[in-house]
Amino acid sequence: MSEYVFFNGEYIESDKAVIPVRTHAFLYGTSVFEGIRAYYNKEEKQMYAFRVKEHYQRLLASAKVMWMNSPYTLDEYVDITKELLKKNNYKTDAYIRPTLYKSSIKVGPTLTDNEDSFLIFTTPFGNYFDAQNGLKLCVSSWRRTSDNAIPPRAKVSGAYANSALIKTDAHEMGFDDAVVLSESGQVTEGSAMNIFLVINGVLTTTSITDDILIGVTRNTVIELARELGIPVCERSIDRTELYNAQEVFCCGTGAQIVPVESIDHRIIGDGKIGEITKKIKSLYFDVVRGKTDKFKKWCLPVYD
Numbered sequence: 001m002s003e004y005v006f007f008n009g010e011y012i013e014s015d016k017a018v019i020p021v022r023t024h025a026f027l028y029g030t031s032v033f034e035g036i037r038a039y040y041n042k043e044e045k046q047m048y049a050f051r052v053k054e055h056y057q058r059l060l061a062s063a064k065v066m067w068m069n070s071p072y073t074l075d076e077y078v079d080i081t082k083e084l085l086k087k088n089n090y091k092t093d094a095y096i097r098p099t100l101y102k103s104s105i106k107v108g109p110t111l112t113d114n115e116d117s118f119l120i121f122t123t124p125f126g127n128y129f130d131a132q133n134g135l136k137l138c139v140s141s142w143r144r145t146s147d148n149a150i151p152p153r154a155k156v157s158g159a160y161a162n163s164a165l166i167k168t169d170a171h172e173m174g175f176d177d178a179v180v181l182s183e184s185g186q187v188t189e190g191s192a193m194n195i196f197l198v199i200n201g202v203l204t205t206t207s208i209t210d211d212i213l214i215g216v217t218r219n220t221v222i223e224l225a226r227e228l229g230i231p232v233c234e235r236s237i238d239r240t241e242l243y244n245a246q247e248v249f250c251c252g253t254g255a256q257i258v259p260v261e262s263i264d265h266r267i268i269g270d271g272k273i274g275e276i277t278k279k280i281k282s283l284y285f286d287v288v289r290g291k292t293d294k295f296k297k298w299c300l301p302v303y304d
Contacts, residue, residue, distance in 0.1 A: 004087045006080055006120040011087055014121060024102040028109050029158020031101030032062035035253040037125070038085055038094045038302065041289045047085060048290045048299035049096065052078050054216050055253075056098070058155065063100055065154040067111035070100065071118050078300065081120060085302045088122055095125035095254075099157070128254040129176065134261030134273060135250065137190070139239060140166045140178035144188040144211045152188070152211050160192070167191040177250070179242060179263060182211045187237040193252035194218040197237065197245035198276050204233045204245075217251045220298070224283050227294070230276055247274030249281075257281040 007017040025031040034056065038049040056077040063070055072080065081096060088094070103117035129135060142165050144152060150159040170178040170191070179195060180188050187206055189195050194215040197204045203225050208214050225232050242248065248260035248268045257280060259273040273281075286292050290299040 003122075004084060005122075006084050006118075008117065008119075011084060017119065017121070019103070020105055022105045022107070024104045024106055024114055025157070027107070028102070029156065029161070030066065030109070030111060030114075031099050031157040032059060032066055032068065032155055033097060033099040033157055034059045034155060036081070036096040036098070037253050037256075037288065038090070038096060038122075039289045040090065040092050040094075041291070044290065045303070046290065047090060047094070047302035048288065049081060049085060049302060050288045050300075051216050051220065051298045052081055052300045054219070054298075058214070058216065059098060059100060062154040062156065063116075065151060066102075066156060067114075068100055068102070068116045071116065082300060082302055084120055084122060086304075090122075090124055092124050093126060094122050096120060096122045101157075128256070129258050133271070134259040134268075135176040136174075136261055137263045138170055138173060138175045138178050139242070139264055140170065140180050140191075142166045142169065142178075142180065143183050144180045146183055146211050147209075152213050153208070155213060163191045179239075181239060185239065186210055187239060187242065188212050190250050190252075190255075193250040193255040193258075194221075195248065195250050196221060197241065198247035198274060199241065199245050201246075201276075202231045202233050203276060203280075204235065204237065206237055207234045210236055215252055217253055217256070220284065220287070221251050221257070221280060224280055224287065224295075225276075228279055228283065230280075243268075245269075247277050249277045257284050 003014045004011045005014045005017045036055045098120040100118050102114045104114045166178050182188050189212045242263045243266045246269050259277050287295045
């Protein structure tokens, strides 16, 4: 069966979607993107795309930073995404990658006088991490790019060279991923996921002004924690607080909710998934599959 992508305003077979080698985004990393998950509910025989509108709101915010003019409205993006998923007709969980990119054929990094184009591809997608007992993390020697360099709050493809260096070095040292510090030495996030700590019963995460991507999943976790009666604190976090937290977990569209077993070889808590992490993770997976009425507003049904 052919798999479709949305490219140059049309739904076409994926092997026919190509860009010229001199495309500006390819040469300079001048694109912004989102990662969106869609979850298949076997009992309902329904696919739910999760928080689609919120992802496209962030795409449009990233586009503004990168001097991009959006070719579609927010509602049009949602409709295009739904139609593409219907065409691909998955009966399993899937990943959606919309990208708004500078498509002029030109040499030179300038963003103005530079055409903007849009594409989406989708693919079946399971767990991003295969960590039975939780992630083994290190604190990276690389620093997160800052808001005045390549702003992490804008999901710019070129900035992911920073993530690639962080994650690759962590892997080469035998870790699953890394925690990244800012230039001032504060905790920011993982290579491509937000981080939460449980400190004396309080779910604690980095502030949105601490050089992080303001994650849709991060926001979801905060809302679910409050629903569960778990206090939440957003603030700057020091490196050594990581080691003494009772629980740590990471979250993101790709990562979903994944507990952390150790950081820099220091065992977190008793090395097992903590009670707060367990509660949030359980509720999260019910929510994304459309099983919780209160949060079904976040789930876009795909199949009519």
